[in-house]
Amino acid sequence: MKNNVSRRNVIQGLLAGTVVIGFDLVNRSWVTSANATSGFEALPPLDGVLYTDQDTRNAAADDFGHIVHRQPNAVLKPGSIEDIIRVIRFARTHKLKVAARGQGHSTYGQPQVEAGVVIDMNMLNTIHYIGADRAIVDAGVLWSQLLLATLERQLTPPVLTDYIELSVGGTLSAGGIGGTSHRYGVQVDNVLEVQVVTGEGNLETCSPSQKRALFAAVLAGLGQCGLVVRATIRLIPADTHARVFLLFYSDLAAFTSDQRLLIADERFNYVEGQVVPDVSGGWRYMLEAASFYTPPQKPNNTSLLAGLSYSRGTEQIEDRSYFDFADRLAPTVAFLKESGVWSYPHPWLDLFVPGKVVERYVGEIVSTLTLADTGQGPVLLYPVKTDRFTLPLFRVPDEQVVFLFSILRTAPPDAAAIASMLADNRTFFERNRDLGGTRYAIGAVAFSKEDWKQHFRPVWGRLVSAKRRYDPDNVLTPGHGIF
Structure with missing residues (x-):
């Protein structure tokens, strides 16, 4: 390539x-x-x-x-x-x-x-090497390209984002979360080595055992200390198929309780969830789970669904190829691009909500949320286990289980509507922050330097030291407004 x-x-x-x-x-x-x-x-x-x-x-x-x-x-x-x-x-x-x-x-x-x-x-989009347990790729390689190449050897990256037409370097800068994160952490937790160019213009190779401080400052570091140019990604064996379960709930507490159960016993490979419109008005909750398998072995539906309290008779179960499941958003994205909606503004909100308050926090927001507030965009809600996260700059609440809550808004091309959504994002962020929550720094929330200091507070001093060491003239990535 x-x-x-x-x-x-x-x-x-x-x-x-x-x-x-x-x-x-x-x-x-x-x-x-x-x-x-x-x-x-x-x-x-x-x-x-x-x-x-x-x-x-x-x-x-x-x-x-x-x-x-x-x-x-x-x-x-x-x-x-x-x-x-x-x-x-x-x-x-x-x-x-x-x-x-x-x-x-x-x-x-x-x-x-x-x-x-x-x-x-x-x-920079070359796949340099694929071995039994790792791949070496340039930062511009798309995860879809890497996945197609690794599947030829029955291998896969452990964690894929929902949309796989993103670059390796881009998601490693932010973290890279997905439905298998309850097992494997985020994408940065599955990096074995990374090459970066620092703000001094030095090419450095770092890993958990080599230049650990730089490794920790770059992965999920929002491009503040170095730009990722090449990465060695861990690979695991890949199954050929996915059995996908969509389970529906009318009660938020029952929904989150089942999600907690599923990430605790890890009976599914993949666990996510959404807040979805109810045909009778308002909202209901959809648990999305997948079990990966390779025929002739097949999942046991009875075992997988045991003890869950979803609304019986509403479940949807489908078998797909592993790649088709990973690339499941492709038809939707193609439609959005063809219709022009892809080019509309997207004032997204992405938060990590403490598990102990998630039902109260999300319940209050959902009680007044309308389709106009989301612009028909999806609302994600699913749990992850924080002991799977190993990099200090990937900030989540200090609890064993936290929930990703994302309102992936689509706004009309209207300044007043965009401003209203951005104001709501800030309000929801502050409410979550005051409850001990954090944000996933890919969304549209106005952030001051004091906000960033609070966001990184336990490791703020380490980030400042790394910035002074690797980008002393503050050259890199000003768009976040951190320094």
Whole structure:
């Protein structure tokens, strides 16, 4: 899977006359092949191309949220890891900010940078190695691509996000949660080694046994201390099929009680859940669980459903291939893209709610929540066990069981509607925070530096020390607003 993009990009850039060749120190602007004059500092030779054309910059000034728009001065489409090193060093020298962008699936401008440089990580998309228990991949590889490659050897990453068209580097920056996280933690808990470029422009290899401090600062570190460029991902044996169970509940407490039971005894490989519209009005609760298997072995439905208190006669049971189950959102996403809804604003809310208050907290919100509040977007609610989480910057409440609660809103392209949803997000966040909850930092919640300090409070000092050590000039990933 060689990356042959850089030569094509060079040719296209030269034809367009927008290839950056230097930086004007007086005017603080890039010098291109089209406007070159004397008196600029030359950019180091690149294997890829640094672009300044409006279309490329506009694309990098947006993300899936379509709410925040920060315009970079240039976009790097790297032809190699060395390009990233060169550009970060150049940016550091000239006091420019840098951010990495994978699929841009964030919802509040996290991979954007005003007047700086965005690095398009999609250019680095090689799967370098697949062995019996691990895969070595570039940061721009999509999880769907990795899964297809590993399934050829009957292997799989232990944890997949619900939407698998995300980049490895992107989810490792945030954490990467999914329906198997009650068994295996989040995706960062299944990284054996990672290569990163720090804010000093140094390429470092780190792992739990090598440069542990950097390893802990980068994984779920929101790009503050280093940009992931390559990762070694743990693999486990993969089954060929999934039996998927959708179980419905009218009572929130019964729903969460069964979820707790299922993650405790681990009878299912996968456990999630949603708050779904009730045909008679209001909401009900859907437990989604899957048992992975390889014929001729098959799951025992009676054993799997024993002791559960779902509404009998409403259950739905379906067998699917393992990949089709992992890629189950593909038809929905295709419809949303075709209908244009994919390009609507998405002011998502993603929280970790303490298990001891989840019924009260979610119950209060659901009692007044309407479909207009969600824009028909899904509402997720499912538990995970915190003893599976090993990285300090992945912040969850200090309890054995916590619940991911996500309102994946779709807003009309209307400023007032977006502002109303964002205000609700902040209110719900504060209510959860005051109960001991945290947020999953992929959503759209306005956050101050004091909020970030509170978010990371038990490890804030460690993050500050790591930032000073690995990104002393505060070059990297300003979109979160942490430093």
